[in-house]
Amino acid sequence: MSDDGMIDARFKVDYSGFGLDVDLQIPGRGVTALFGESGSGKTTCLRCVAGLERANHGYLRVNGELWQDSAVGFFLPTHQRALGYVFQEASLFAHLTVRRNLEFGFKRIGGAAQRVKLAQAVELLGIDHLLERMPEHLSGGERQRVGIARALLTSPKLLLMDEPLAALDHKRKNEILPYLERLHDELDIPVLYVSHAPAEVARLADHLVLLAEGRAVASGPVSELMARLDLPLAQSDDAGVVVQAQVRAFNADYQLLSLGFAASELRIQVAHAPLPVGKQMRFKVQARDVSLALEKPAHSSILNVLPVTVVAEVAAQNSAHVLVQLDMQGTPLLARITRFSRDQLELKVGQALWAQVKSVAVLA
């Protein structure tokens, strides 16, 4: 059977004090985040995919190509897998210049397979000026960009990234994130991205696998999973939804973008630099930025007031708040309101309301 366009991964690992037991079907394109707390098994899972860890029971097929099947004793060693791996610390070869680091994998895959060119990767990651330097003379952010370029230059069929931003401070993170977004936009390479930062996941991932204690708790599109109240994501401070949208218009006078959805005629206004009409993009709405009203407020500074219906409700970790899942004509939305307000409004499942969205973060 051919399962092109899918990554089919089953791993069972038993270490003393830790076990991994996952069975994942992941889309073979876009960015999939492996998300979980430290110790949840996400890095082990990634290492199993890379073949750096050999699962006693494992099966791995990447876009139709078999990499491991322990049932028949098949295990493709790491160096024969067409993957790129970006480690948490860039792990550049200290004895080689940046250029020689970049060429290390590039020259080993041979001419015909070199789909990503040196100049292209260098330009994409903005490291042209670093080529002749030794790794010890680079900043943390520069090193990580070289590490990413080095992995890309093996023209991987699958790019694995193990918390590539975790070792960096806030400023460096923001320095690299745009490059990762370009990667997503410009190269059609599926990415498995390990992270424990919801903000990174919201910004980069299309698909999400939630791991806890070595097991996959949930797997699905980011927009769907982030809106689910039964998952730990909803309880985080950054709880919210990621919404796919399209640029419909730009008001140059007020510098406002008008965004529309595939499923409805609703519009969302957001202050932003101009973007071409028709461009696909994503934005995030935090649960704490959504408030609810029984009637449509007539006079408000809030731009986006949208009709919604209540889908479900769950208590927040603190006893003062509740989380409410809403449906905005086919687009999920989360709101975090006080329990007091909930009782005042007498919220019920299926009830129609107005959601006021205080802030919208454009992701890409």
Place this chain on the structure above:
Amino acid sequence: MSLTSADFAAIWLTLQLASLTTVLLLVIGTPIAWWLARTRSRLKGPVAAVVALPLVLPPTVIGFYLLITLGPHGFIGQLTQSLGLGILPFSFAGLVVGSVFYSMPFVVQPIQNAFEAIGERPLEVAATLRASPLDTFFSVALPMARPGFLTAAILGFAHTIGEFGVVLMIGGNIPDKTRVVSVQIFDHVEAMEYAQAHWLAGGMLVFSFVILLVLQAKGRTKAVVR
């Protein structure tokens, strides 16, 4: 100058012995060091202990057992004889074999330490960049362990030059074959030729001092670069 041609012959022989021993030890010691640095085998302890034995054993013990095992009734002696090579004691080849064993820890341990210092990560990185294990060994492990190799070569060379007990036990004091500088010095002292003994012994002293000085300086620059 009071060095005789016999003294120069001994010096030349010693340099040949030390050079050949060092080269052989680098070739033999590198895979052993690599294995010791990487293995999780239960044999690691015993093998490491055997390699380190010459550090604690008196050279006479090593020399004595070499004399027995390399001799006509010994295990290796039987082997060399069946191969038509005769026996190894009293030959330059025998000294090389003895020196390789005797100087082994001085070469293996610095290389092993250097390999261990590299850690798992660069090797994993190389694998994800399509380098086979052998390719990784030559393109990553060896270059990264280079300082360890330099230390190993210097120590192995110097230690072989300073070797005495083992040579005495299996050498037979044959000019141009097994009469190295340390034995020559001993001969001079026994024959009460103190002036010549002084020239050679003083030379050894200066040589050893310079070697240690070089190693010290090397240690310092390494620290600075880091």
Place this chain on the structure above:
Amino acid sequence: MIHRMSRLVVALSATFALSGAFAGEVQVAVAANFTAPIQALAADFEKDTGHKLVASYGATGQFYAQIKNGAPFDVFLAADDTTPAKLESEGETVKGSRFTYAIGSLALWSAKEGYVDDKGDVLKKNAFQHLAIANPKAAPYGLAATQVLEKMGLTAAVQPKIVEGQNITQALQFISTGNAELGFVALSQVYKDGKITSGSAWLVPASLHEPINQDAVILNKGKDSAAAKALVEYLHGAKAAAVIKSYGYQL
């Protein structure tokens, strides 16, 4: 190091054999070839005199260097006569104390039974790989061995096969481990009670080499030692002579 002195207290405790009024201790530097005889002599000497004998074994040349540099020996039993004479002329010894305590005999010995014939023809056949001798520069028995080869006209023929031990003990070791098929050793090393203890040997006639006179001296440090004086007297005696001869030495 092989020559680092291995001190051996041969004695029973001096305290329980108090026949002399002033029991003392004598430190003796003993040439390696005389190891076995001195061990036999020491027990008897201690019983007779009540003095304790502490022996160090080593090479004569090395003892010379150590004595010149203050080594704490009372008596020196050398493997030759030149070293004691040299020490005497340098004022390191008690004047008039020098005497020949044994005359060494040389043996051509092999650990293999029947390998060495009783005329030494095995040397002329030259069918061996290695012939062990003591270092002729440092050891009198080594020098004597080269004189024998010279007299037999075999020097050039066997030269490439000669392996040298640093002393006569090491030469014996080369042979007994089989690394050298045969070699010249001190008869005392392989001889006990009138016969060869193992292997096969040719007792080399004394006419083939200069006599190996082994001289003893009392060193300056032993000048006032009653034990040192007692030992020298004991070595001069008939009882000692019998023991020494039983090990293959002449007197």
